[in-house]
Amino acid sequence: MDNQPPSSLLPMDIALDRLREALLPITESELSPLEYILGRTLAEPVVAPINVPPSDNSAMDGYAVHIDIAAAPGTQWHVIGTALAGAPWEGTIQSGECVRITTGAMLPDNANTVVIEEDVSLDGDTITLQETLVQGEHVRPAGDDVVKGDVVLASGKTLGVADIGLLAAMGIAEAEVIRPLRIALFATGDELKEPGATLKPGQIYESNRVALTHLLKSLPVEITNLGILPDDPKLLRETFLAAADSHDIVISTGGVSVGDADYTREILQEIGDIAFWKLAIKPGKPVAFGRLNNAWFFGLPGNPVSALVTAHQILLPAIRYMAGQDWHEPFRLKAVATKTFRKKPGRMDFQRAILTRNHQGDWEAEPTSGQGSHMLLSFTQANGYAVIPAESGDIPIGSEVTVVPFGAELLG
Structure with missing residues (x-):
């Protein structure tokens, strides 16, 4: 799989093509309660077991009546009962009779129309129509939304809030x-320490794992956090192999550059196959992708901005695709x-960048103050x-620029 020249930088579009060609959606599925299926992919079609609504019901507060075609102003009905949502009136209305009804209440037998309160006058138990009424007005027929036996959600659909409500x-x-993807995540580097620890000279706090975990939370994944690993080739090799045996994807941050202590690519060449490992993008040049036994491997850069950018642009589309969703290019x-x-x-x-809309409704963009791959503060100031x-050089004031707005996965 490793067909990238050692010194070359792979263009982004070619890297994404290689991802699409290599990855296969998983097919294993599980029966899951509604509380846990947001963003998951349907493994089989859903056939409506009932009509929705299950019976004719009222779309408005008013009076349920029976008319043949239409009723003229002056028509009167005698009120003989009340139908409430969840407490239907039991009986059959006859000619000249009506039942007071609330929104969502089931229509009584023989009723086919609802006249709203605003269109009648009430005198004791008698209502008098003030406006012309046409048969079927203000009635929701049984199966008006969903018909029993129809396929309402197709296999392969990514379930959103409305789907779950349906x-x-x-x-x-x-x-x-489709079951969640199993992901192993770890960081590498002797200089890294957990937040809250006391730093010694030359050490820094590790932030990539917690940021990536939250970035991936919107996706159907189960993440195993393997912590921070030292720059020890033997331990790294053992961790890679163990993680690949029990996960669909192994993600590491750091160790994919060209420093003396960056062992990740060397180990992957020994025990796996690499599709690409350096991209012609900034930030995020040192990115590795390949096969590691039964798992796919993504080696993200150690610099926090580079890790987030490459995860957002490369890792998220790949995970969505493996989870059974369509391949989506970022909205631009x-x-x-x-x-x-x-x-x-x-x-x-x-x-x-900071994206805004001017008074004319047109989008405007300006860079944040810092663009270094280590500068997370500027990421918090951006919204795209x-x-x-x-091939481009500077983009001067007044020129057009392509922008990708941040989604909820980055903005929270």
Whole structure:
């Protein structure tokens, strides 16, 4: 699989093509309660077990009546009962009779129309129609939304909030969905320490695992946090192999550059296959992807901004695809630069940007103050990326720039 020249930088579009070609969606499924299926993929179609609504009911507060075609102003009915939502009136209305009814209440037998309160006058137990009434007005027929026996959700659909609400409305309490992807996550580096520990000279706090865990929470995954591993080739090799035996994806951060202590790529070449390991993007050049026994491996950069950018642009689409979802390219739009975006030709640049809309409704963008791959503070100030092509130089004020707004997975 390793067909990338050692010194070359792979363009982003080619890297994404290789991902799509290599990855296969998983097919194992499980029956899961509605509380746990948001964002999951249906493994089989859903057939409506009932009509929704299950019976004719009222769309408004008013009076349930029977008319043949239409009723003219002055028509009168005698009120003989009340139908409430959840407490229907039992009986059959006759000509000249009506039942007071509330929104959502089941229509009595022989009723086919509802006249709203505003269109009648009430005198004792008699209502008098003030406006022309047409048969079927203000009635929701049985099966108006869903017809029993129809396929309402197709296999392969990613379940959203409305889908889950529909399942509940049909009385379905659980669904057969693709199981969560099992992901092993760890960081590498002798200099890394857990937040809360006391730092010694040369040490830094490790932030990638917690950030990536929250980034992936919106996806159907189960994450095993393997902690921080030292720059020990033997331990790294053992961890890779053990993680690959029990997970679908193994993710590491750090160790994929070209430093003397960056062992990840060397180990992967020994025990796995690498599809690519250096991309022509900034930030995030040192990214590795390949096969590791039964698992797929993603080696993300150690710098926190690089790790987040590459995870957002490469890892998330890959996980969604493996979970049975369609491959989606990030949503992009055009904006006008209100400050100069500085760039040298050579690599595609994902610059953190602040996106706003002017009084005319047009998008505008400006870079955040710091663009270093270690500068997480500038990430917190941004709400999108300016995506600047590899061959481009500076984007001056007033020029058009392509932007990718952050989604909920980054903004929270």
